[in-house]
Amino acid sequence: MKWEDGDASGNVEDRRGMGGGIIGLIVMAVAFYMTGDLRQAKFIADRVGPVVNKAVPPRNPGQGKAGVNDRMLDFSKKIMGYTDSAWADVFAIHGKRYEKPTLVLFTDRVDSEGCGVAPSSVGPFYCPASRKVFVDPSFFEELESRLKGSKADFSKAYVIAHEVGHNVQNLLGYNKLVEQYRRREGENAGIRLELQADYLAGVCWNRVERERSIIEPGDVESAITTAKAIGDDRLQKNARGWVNPESFNHGTSEQRLKWFTEGLRTGDAEKKALDRFFNPNIPPLKL
Ligand SMILES: [Zn+2]
Incomplete structure (x- = not known):
């Protein structure tokens, strides 16, 4: 990438x-x-x-740490820049203004400013109250060790875009909608939101790719490997006293894969495409 x-x-x-x-x-x-x-x-x-x-x-605000961690900061800023412009374009097409989320890099634990204090073991997450995405780079280091080198970049970009997808849902009101489903479907209702976030991640990179052509051979495959690896329970680790917005079921890896690649293929952000995930006739596990 x-x-x-x-x-x-x-x-x-x-x-x-x-x-x-x-x-x-x-x-x-x-x-x-x-x-x-x-x-x-x-x-x-x-x-x-x-x-x-x-x-x-912090001692050197914005400077981060030396060496490999500076690449992390640089990478995070650029990836957020891509998602910002892709979603600003989509929202503009529909006469809306995109409110950009903030990405927070942290180590060990973080105050999410509205969703509690989170230990890094919860994995990357989005807090709707603060409209911030939280990432401990150690999660990415884990991906890197699994995927070897630069091929991990698009996987990381996918993970960030998934969290940014939750911001898009927050702005479009899907976050609230899932509460209605929760009464009927219990915790499984969260799958609707998670699979839509995967789809939105795909849509985002489709839009970026149309403009800039930055995806390289092997990138999509590596992101798919990641989607498989973090399906189901990778992000579900919970800690006491912490309300984890990512703690619900994310769907199976097959489901995540299906919707991420569908978003990547079509780039379709029309209401009809997004409403599919909230079709009351299709139970979340069948999506
Ligand atoms: Zn999620």
Whole structure:
């Protein structure tokens, strides 16, 4: 994937190294000293840490870390730039304004500003309340080790575009719609939203590709491998006290694959194409 020539998005927050790291440990040590109770100290650190983090600016804001991590920051900005312009175009066609999400890079844990404090084990996720996408780069390092080198780039781009897809759903009202289905279909209703997000990720890269031609041979296959690998339960790991918007069923890997490639093939963002996922006659597991 030739991502380097894109326009960098200004909506990327670099919070790497600020998570539960040193500040969390200091808060925990102080709390332990004061309470003498390790469990209570951890409870306090989990809640106070993110607040302190917000108040203390990072040492080199926007600079990230040296070496391989700078590529991560650069990559994230460019990928968000591509998704921003693709969706701004689609929304403009329909006379709407696209409100860009912010991507937050973090390590260990992060305050999602509306969806609780998340440990990195939950995987990439989108918080509708803050309209932010959260990614711990260690998730991407895992993908890289599995996919070997540059072929992992489009897989990462797919994952980011899936989360950005949740922002599109948020803006178009599908997030609210799924609540109605939840009463009838329980947690499986979430599959509708997840598969639509995969479809939207495909649509997004179709639109980018039409303009810039950046996808290389092998890229789509690697993203498909990723879609398979992260189907079902990869993003479902949960932690206590944390409402994870990605905690529901994502559908089977076959379903994810089907809809991502369909979006990639057609680039169709018309209402009819998007409403398919909310057809009451088709149960979520049959989509
Ligand atoms: Zn999702």
